[in-house]
Amino acid sequence: xxxxxxxxxxxxxxxxxxxxxxxxxxxxxxxxxxxxxxxxxxxxxxxxxxxxxxxxxxxxxxxxxxxxxxxxxxxxxxxxxxxxxxxxxxxxxxxxxxxxxxxxxxxxxxxxxxxxxxxxxxxxxxxxxxxxxxxxxxxxxxxxxxxxxxxxxxxxxxxxxxxxxxxxxxxxxxxxxxxxxxxxxxxxxxxxxxxxxxxxxxxxxxxxxxxxxxxxxxxxxxxxxxxxxxxxxxxxxxxxxxxxxxxxxxxxxxxxxxxxxxxxxxxxxxxxxxxx
Amino acid sequence: xxxxxxxxxxxxxxxxxxxxxxxxxxxxxxxxxxxxxxxxxxxxxxxxxxxxxxxxxxxxxxxxxxxxxxxxxxxxxxxxxxxxxxxxxxxxxxxxxxxxxxxxxxxxxxxxxxxxxxxxxxxxxxxxxxxxxxxxxxxxxxxxxxxxxxxxxxxxxxxxxxxxxxxxxxxxxxxxxxxxxxxxxxxxxxxxxxxxxxxxxxxxxxxxxxxxxxxxxxxxxxxxxxxxxxxxxxxxxxxxxxxxxxxxxxxxxxxxxxxxxxxxxxxxxxxxxxxxxxxxxxxxxxxxxxxxxxxxxxxxxxxxxxxxxxx
Numbered sequence: 082x083x084x085x086x087x088x089x090x091x092x093x094x095x096x097x098x099x100x101x102x103x104x105x106x107x108x109x110x111x112x113x114x115x116x117x118x119x120x121x122x123x124x125x126x127x128x129x130x131x132x133x134x135x136x137x138x139x140x141x142x143x144x145x146x147x148x149x150x151x152x153x154x155x156x157x158x159x160x161x162x163x164x165x166x167x168x169x170x171x172x173x174x175x176x177x178x179x180x181x182x183x184x185x186x187x188x189x190x191x192x193x194x195x196x197x198x199x200x201x202x203x204x205x206x207x208x209x210x211x212x213x214x215x216x217x218x219x220x221x222x223x224x225x226x227x228x229x230x231x232x233x234x235x236x237x238x239x240x241x242x243x244x245x246x247x248x249x250x251x252x253x254x255x256x257x258x259x260x261x262x263x264x265x266x267x268x269x270x271x272x273x274x275x276x277x278x279x280x281x282x283x284x285x286x287x288x289x290x291x292x293x294x295x296x297x298x299x300x301x302x303x304x305x306x307x308x309x310x311x312x313x314x315x316x317x318x319x320x321x322x323x324x325x326x327x328x329x330x331x332x333x334x335x336x337x338x339x340x341x342x343x344x345x346x347x348x349x350x351x352x353x354x355x356x357x
Numbered sequence: 358x359x360x361x362x363x364x365x366x367x368x369x370x371x372x373x374x375x376x377x378x379x380x381x382x383x384x385x386x387x388x389x390x391x392x393x394x395x396x397x398x399x400x401x402x403x404x405x406x407x408x409x410x411x412x413x414x415x416x417x418x419x420x421x422x423x424x425x426x427x428x429x430x431x432x433x434x435x436x437x438x439x440x441x442x443x444x445x446x447x448x449x450x451x452x453x454x455x456x457x458x459x460x461x462x463x464x465x466x467x468x469x470x471x472x473x474x475x476x477x478x479x480x481x482x483x484x485x486x487x488x489x490x491x492x493x494x495x496x497x498x499x500x501x502x503x504x505x506x507x508x509x510x511x512x513x514x515x516x517x518x519x520x521x522x523x524x525x526x527x528x529x530x531x532x533x534x535x536x537x538x539x540x541x542x543x544x545x546x547x548x549x550x551x552x553x554x555x556x557x558x559x560x561x562x563x564x565x566x567x568x569x570x571x572x573x574x575x576x577x578x579x580x581x582x583x584x585x586x587x588x589x590x591x592x593x594x595x596x597x598x599x600x601x602x603x604x605x606x607x608x609x610x611x612x613x614x615x616x617x618x619x620x621x622x623x624x625x626x627x628x629x630x631x632x633x634x635x636x637x638x639x640x641x642x643x644x645x646x647x648x649x650x651x652x653x654x655x656x657x658x659x660x661x662x663x664x665x666x667x668x
Binding site for chain 1: 381402403405407408410412413415416417418419420421422423424425426428443444447448451452453
């Protein structure tokens with residue numbers, strides 16, 4: 082990746098972060114912490130990696146993305162709007178009555194959402210099903226999914242992990258947003274899913290560990306996964322919950338809390354100052 | 358001839374597999390029992406065993422359907438509707454994905470495996486989910502038709518199938534009409550509305566009652582959802598009393614679906630033949646049906662009771 086591309090993607094991450102704060106403030110509910118931790122990952126996927134078709138969001142040849150940690154819907158909606166699937170104005174309807182932007186993603190409602198999610202643990206199975214369909218048809222699309230680290234406490238994740246490895250779904254690449262926090266506190270205190278890389282390796286996956294806020298590392302990991310012919314890839318992305326807003330960083334209380342109007346202004350100012 | 362609906366399912370699925378290359382089949386380590394092994398033998402490249410993992414079974418099917426495949430997933434009714442309930446609700450029905458859940462070994466007649474494997478709540482669970490269609494075929498030929506319908510219909514379908522052989526009620530010429538009850542016997546004194554393996558038992562009861570001078574209508578309610586309101590209201594108007602008959606709990610299944618229609622449209626006396634809010638146990642199917650009140654004699658008693666309640 083050259084410097085121009087990195088700068089352009091970084092600019093997108095700033096817009097996406099601002100929109101996450103704006104939409105959650107407007108909704109007065111939602112999940113900012115785990116949305117902000119995944120901004121670089123979604124920015125990379127939607128602006129560099131994924132083959133998607135704005136004119137035909139259901140194009141069967143497209144790459145797919147499943148937000149298994151569906152509560153991070155604001156980062157997905159902000160990325161889709163930034164990419165041009167719908168107007169950024171619509172982001173302010175998040176979680177409101179009659180809005181297409183449901184609290185958790187509804188694939189029937191909005192273009193660009195490949196799977197309805199929200200109940201943790203279920204998205205990886207659906208992503209594996211999409212990848213399996215690609216194998217049956219000899220399609221060359223790839224399937225990406227984003228999982229939370231707390232989400233690894235769900236048993237279904239490990240059923241799907243076994244399945245994807247068994248059927249050698251090398252067209253499936255997942256990110257684990259390893260921010261270390263869940264609603265009730267640190268993942269190691271609530272119910273430790275650690276050590277994460279060893280578990281995925283033991284389940285037969287190709288495992289990569291990166292800094293989830295470093296676009297170059299994300300790029301290298303995604304490209305390297307393409308060279309693996311017999312395994313799905315799990316990219317363990319170490320991230321900071323609430324990334325780029327000091328008050329929110331590494332603070333479990335910002336998992337599912339909306340900023341006040343004054344906090345919103347403070348956070349947007351902080352983002353502008355710390356950004357470009 | 359007698360055949361289990363799961364046997365007919367296995368044959369019908371294999372046949373549909375030849376007609377439609379989009380059909381894929383998934384099973385959770387029970388393919389010999391659910392009879393998906395027949396499809397697996399003919400189309401191994403479109404059959405996937407997910408192992409003993411029913412939540413993932415439902416979730417993978419959702420992903421396959423999201424790409425345009427028509428997945429049929431099978432396991433015992435207990436584990437499909439119970440273990441994978443929330444995956445069926447959130448990953449399949451909420452986005453209205455085109456997944457067919459063909460659940461076998463429903464009801465008490467699983468037999469010797471006992472209560473842990475006897476699903477008597479699945480109709481209730483499945484019919485309460487928005488976007489879901491619920492089918493309970495009564496014999497082999499109706500199962501074959503129901504599977505063909507399910508393959509052609511766009512949306513989630515739950516098909517309840519049994520382990521035990523049931524006598525043929527229909528010929529191969531029979532044509533299944535989704536959402537339309539089938540009147541097997543005309544009658545004017547009361548109506549028996551039955552589903553699944555209880556349909557032939559209901560017919561037997563109506564025949565016994567006929568010898569005693571009663572004229573009893575028998576409706577085969579193969580589609581529990583959407584329920585045939587017209588046929589039920591017409592039966593209430595014309596016969597004045599209804600007995601429901603199901604190998605399922607009396608809570609939330611066919612009896613509840615029929616009662617919902619009656620209470621809103623044309624209330625008449627009603628009696629329910631079904632499992633009376635209790636778990637089953639090990640035993641051979643015939644013994645279980647007797648002990649839990651699901652024989653033709655039980656239906657006869659319920660019909661006489663409901664007729665006595667007519668004003």
